[in-house]
Amino acid sequence: MTILRRDFLKGTAAAIALSVLAGPVRAAQSGGGEEKWIKGVCRYCGTGCGVLVGVKGGKAVSIKGDPRNHNQGLLCLKGAMLIPVIYSEDRILKPMIRKGGKNDQLTEVSWEEALDFAANPFKKALAEAGPASIAYYGSGQALTEESYVANKMWKAGFKSNNVDGNPRLCMASAVAGYITTFGKDEPMGTYNDIDAASCFFIIGSNTSEAHPVLFQRIAKRKETSPDVKIIVADPRRTNTSRIADVHVSFKPGTDLALMNGMAHVIIREELDDARFHGKYCNFVKGNDPVNFEEYKKFLDDYTPEKVESITDVPAATIVKIARMFAESKGTVSLWCMGINQRVRGVWANNLIHNLHLLTGHICRPGATPLSLTGQPNACGGVRDVGALAHLLPNGRMVENEAHRKEMEALWNLPPGTIAPKMGRHTIALFEGMTAGDVKAVFIHCTNPAHTLPNLNKLTKGLQTAFVVQTECFKTAETLKYADVVLPAAFWCETDGVYGCTERRYSLTEQAIKPLGESRPALEILMDFGKRVGVDPKLIPYQNASDVWEEWRLLSAKSVYNFAGITRARLKKESGVKWPCPTENHPGTYLRYVRDDDPMVPKDHPNKVFFYGKPDGKAVIFLRPYDPPFEPADAEYPFVLTTGRVIDHWHTATMTGTVPELRKAYPGAYVEINPEDAKKLSIVNGDPVVLETRRDKLTFPARITDTCMPGLVFTPFFDPKLMVNKLFHDAADPISKEPEYKICATKVYKVS
Amino acid sequence: MASVKKTLLIGLFFAAVCVGGFFVYINAAFPTVRCEAAKVTHLNAPEDLSDCASCHAKTTPRDAQDWKESKHGVLLVKCFVCHGQPDGKGAIPFNAKPEYKTVCGACHEPAMNRMAAKYGEVGDCHTCHPRHQNPIHRNAFEAKTVTDKTSF
Amino acid sequence: MAILGFLTHVLAGQARVVEDTLKGMPEFTTYGIHKDSYLVVVAEAPSEQLEGLLDRVRGVQGVLAVYVTSLTREDEDLEKTVPAHTQPVRNKTS
Incomplete structure (x- = not known):
């Protein structure tokens, strides 16, 4: 029987098309055939929806809401489309370094070479300029175990309080609000x-x-x-x-x-x-x-x-x-x-x-x-862990001597280990990098070259300091400044805890192996720390569970007590709310309320006890109206504000890998009220310049009555139009959180 | 006799020319707009067209309006979450009729299980929950502030 | 001669009609309908006609999209017959 070559090729083409019907076309969001469902938490916002990741043949193939977590199975469009992000071509899968300084290219190297190259400048800075010359800039998207270890390594190991993170840019004022009012x-x-x-x-x-x-x-x-x-x-x-x-x-x-x-x-x-x-x-x-x-x-x-x-x-x-x-x-x-x-x-x-x-x-x-x-984890990982420049774990303050002594006892440190002065908060950190006082910074799980305020000014620091960055995606703006790029395992490629808005700690279990040569960030941090010279006895953990065990037992010495939330319990249940002092405690709904909150003594005379305050009472503050730092004026007559859109998470390094989400919002735009547009002769789609005292950028106009007259809005996700270049870096004097929501701008059509 | 037939034929021919000319004119004057939906396949859609809704508001206005006023519309469960991206290059394979168990089930599995326990397997969702519209039991969240003013 | 394997995604209920239309075109061989939504088709044509070929498929009433799954060549000299902009591009490494 002879088969013509041509017919053979045609048959092959048909076979391939047929196989596509059954196979990879469905891989991104396939239904059916999942071998197991792994429990986890969505990678995105602070709502903290529980998810179930469907795994088949060692690959994550689908996602659905966890019916037993607070979201009862529901997801939003970003969470529903998390799976393609894992396998995107934008993943960084090998370590990279710039051997010849900031103007050199990033080249791929081995982990050994990358970690040594990363650690040496920190060792040198510590030896020559002391603990204040190195810093860690972390994230509310890092796992709790990662933030806990980084905080401990820096404050107890390197004796440097230069530990801050992107929650400084978003939740610091809420933290200070709760603490000043309720303790x-x-x-x-x-x-x-x-x-x-x-x-x-x-x-x-x-x-x-x-x-x-x-x-x-x-x-x-x-x-x-x-x-x-x-x-x-x-x-x-x-x-x-x-x-x-x-x-x-x-x-x-x-x-x-x-x-x-x-x-x-x-x-x-x-x-x-x-x-x-x-x-x-x-x-x-x-x-x-x-x-x-x-x-x-x-x-x-x-x-x-x-x-x-x-x-x-x-x-x-x-x-x-x-x-x-x-x-x-x-x-x-x-x-x-x-x-x-x-x-x-x-x-x-x-x-x-x-x-x-x-x-x-x-x-x-x-x-x-x-x-x-x-x-997703500003609460559990940064606020509760105390991974900010002025904090220690469980609500303690660096500048409170009694708190420092407590932590030194809990961590088995010689008295006086923890430095008595608070470290650099975010803006001070990047200013310190520009000035050369902070010589080396470890950036974990965040993209400051896109998200800092007053970008043109504060990114100067990234050009001078030695920057080590863990990052999963090639599109992150900060990579342009990184001297070392370490590929971290992404989301469900490792296990760890997220603590969401409602005091709920939920576990993401490992669903698949880390892709390529990426490694869990916890391992990276510890390996890096040891090479810089941190005492290995401070970080004797084999895995995230070990860290969790230490952290939960530590919390029992405070009112942020979650000692009852063991790893086993997290695996069985879909999240538990703290305070939760014992394993059979169901978790707390109403905090500060007798009989609900286990931190309130059962025989307390009052129903409500704000135990954070010495006399148990909350504070009503007489706060006068104070205008924004840069309101609109005659020269810059519009107020510019910025924010998110549902389809994109922050700097879109993750959501930008999903074609549907990218297409929904391919780029930034400026929302202008129709009344203002008419006065300025702007129609939908026109290129419009937003000019502030810092910089100017051109956006396509979107005429809509969303904004009130006098206000314009642009989303901040677009790396080609980083609106933070237009903003100042004035910050709240108590929380040091910048004012991203209001600055003054000119608005005019490109002529 | 012959002249009547001849007149009839000339009249018919004249009418045919007019009608034909009319159609040719319409086709030429409105090359793509006359039935905007029919000839535009998704692969012709402009590359920079952002979301599905803006074009579908013109091509399938009924469905687009239904969706906008439904729960999915208020909650911003956008078209592509269930339908994928029509050029086939999206993360979700394109489907005009999503498969219930996997697509609806990704968010609604607990409710589907409850329904199945009470009423048995129904096999599809949209018999009772018409596509894009409010469910039969209650009105969707009624839009409370339907005005184009920005202040109260 | 290029041999192109592809799937045609059709509107529900239109699969038979589309299949018959494609059967009527000499360049296409159909291999079946999947779930009333997809057709498995193989096209055979000189390489320079490939783009026009797929446009014709897309122009058929009822076709939603065309997903190309494989492409091979046989008996032709690519450089001579195919315009430069359709030739493979080297991957950038940046």
């Missing part, structure tokens, strides 16, 4: 409160795009109980407002006045809970205690009429939302970067807490101020 960080309520609330006050948050699954939960609450009221306060009318009963557009930066105005109305109409705030609150102005009468007098400056003149919100609306907030059976407030990323971010946080403390909408089901965390 301890982290929310007192949970997502369960959403299911019981009668009123939602959403301010400075585009929940529908930044925390989509929580938005679903809020919408569902309203759907099942139509009396539920939703107030959305935001200078932009985003998709979040589609379910709002009232949308309040206030002049950017005036929300402090708005909230004081609400407090004024609440007290004037006697809707405050005098019994609650009389029993559980102190009033403080600056550092001085005052009383309720003085607080009332302070609020005389915030009558609805006066607030209207500051905020452009009609007085009647202020009265309306104040009544809605106070009269409801239970009010939940949610906020995110609109409140935190401000020069008065801490004050803005305090003012939200004030409203809840005044009305007693706190520490009971359906009533709580719930700060939305942006990143």
Whole structure:
């Protein structure tokens, strides 16, 4: 039987096409045939949805929501499309170094060579210039075990407090807000409160795009109980407002006045809970205690009429939302970067807490101020672990001698090991790098060359200091400055814990082997540390479970106690909420409440005990309105703000690898209100220049009534149009968090 | 007799020319717009066209509006999450009718299991949950602030 | 002569119609319908006609998309017959 070559080739072509029908065409999101489902947490936002990764033949082939975690099986579009990110061509799979300095190319080398090349400059800097000359810049996306080990290596091993991370840029104000008001960080309520609330006050948050699954939960609450009221306060009318009963557009930066105005109305109409705030609150102005009468007098400056003149919100609306907030059976407030990323971010946080403390909408089901965390592990990995320049684990402070002594005892360190002064917070760190005081920096799991404020100024530091970076994706802007690039294993290629917004710790188990030559970041950190010279006895861990064991036992010596959340329990359950002191404790719903919170003694005389404060009382602060650092003026007449879109996570190194998400938003644009566009003769699609005192960039215009007149918005994900170049780096004096939300800009069409 | 036939034939021919000319004119004057949907396959769609919804608002306005007002629309479960990308180069293989167990199940498996336990295997979702629209049991989250003003 | 294997993604219910249309074109051999949505097709044509060939497939009523799965050549001199812009490009290493 003879077969013509031509026919053979045709048959082969047909066979290949047939095989594609069954095989790889479906591999990206195949259904069916999964051999096992591995439990984990979504890689993206601080909602912390549980996921199940379907594995077949050693490859991750599909993903679905974990029905037993708080999201009950639901996912948003980013989480639903995580699988293709793992296998993207953009993955960095081999270590790389720049042998000849910053102007050289990155060349692939072995791990041995890369790690030695990385460690030597740190050794040298330590020997010649001391611990203040090296730094670690970490991330709210790193696993808890990684952040814990890095923090310990630096503060206890190298004796350097230069440990900071990108939560400084997003959650620091919320942290300081909780600590100044309540004495301890982290929310007192949970997502369960959403299911019981009668009123939602959403301010400075585009929940529908930044925390989509929580938005679903809020919408569902309203759907099942139509009396539920939703107030959305935001200078932009985003998709979040589609379910709002009232949308309040206030002049950017005036929300402090708005909230004081609400407090004024609440007290004037006697809707405050005098019994609650009389029993559980102190009033403080600056550092001085005052009383309720003085607080009332302070609020005389915030009558609805006066607030209207500051905020452009009609007085009647202020009265309306104040009544809605106070009269409801239970009010939940949610906020995110609109409140935190401000020069008065801490004050803005305090003012939200004030409203809840005044009305007693706190520490009971359906009533709580719930700060939305942006990143998946800013809470568990950075805030609780204390991986910031001024913190030590479990809420301790570097500059508190008693706290340092406690940590030295817990970590078996000679007294005096931990340096007494706080290290460099993020902006100070990059300024120190520019000045040459910080000579070497280890950057883990974040992309500062894209996300720092005032980029042109602060990236100078990356050009002078020696930069070691762990990174998974080739598109990260920071790679342009890295001297050493170490490929970390990505997400479910290793195991570790994430702690999300609601104090819930959930475990991502390893689903597949690390791709290429990538290694778990925990191993990289320890290997690197040992080569620099850290005492191996400080980091005697074989794997992440060992780290977790030490960390959970350590937490028992604090009120952030989660000793009952063992690795075994994390494997069995889909997340547990701390405080959780013992293995049979179910986890805590209402914190600070007797009989709910195990940290409150069972025989405590009061129902609510803010044990973070010496006298058990929370603080209502008298915070005046203070305008933003750079409001609009005659020369720069528009306010520029920035934020996220649902399809892209931060700098789009991950979401940009998914074609559907990339196509949904291929690039940045500027949102302009139709009234403003008409005055400037701009139509949809026109190239528009945004010029600030720092730099200027050209964006395509998108005419929409999302922004109020006088405000323009551009998303920050696009590496070709990094809007952070336009922003200043003014920061909150308490939290050191920069004001990414407001700067002044010119807007004009390219001629 | 012959002249009537002749007149009829000339009339018919004239009518045919007019009608034919009319169609030729329409085709020439509106080359792609007349039935915008019919001739545009997804591979012709402009490279920079961002999301599916903006084009489908014109080509399949009913479905696009249904989606926008439905729960999936409010929650921004965009077209490609279920349907993939039509040029075949996306992460999700393109499908006009998504497969229920895997696609709907990726988020709704607990509810599907509950339904199956109560009512038995139904086999498909969209008999009761019409594609893109509100479910039969309740109204979707009603858009509360349908106005183009930005302040209250 | 290029031999191109590809899948045609068709609108539901249109598979038979599309198959018949393709059968009517001499360059195509169809190998079956999968799940009423995909056709397995092999095309045979001189290389310079390849682009036009796929456009014709896409122009058929009911065709949503064409996914090329394999391509081989037989009996022809590529450099002489195929324009430069369709020739393989070396991968960049940056």
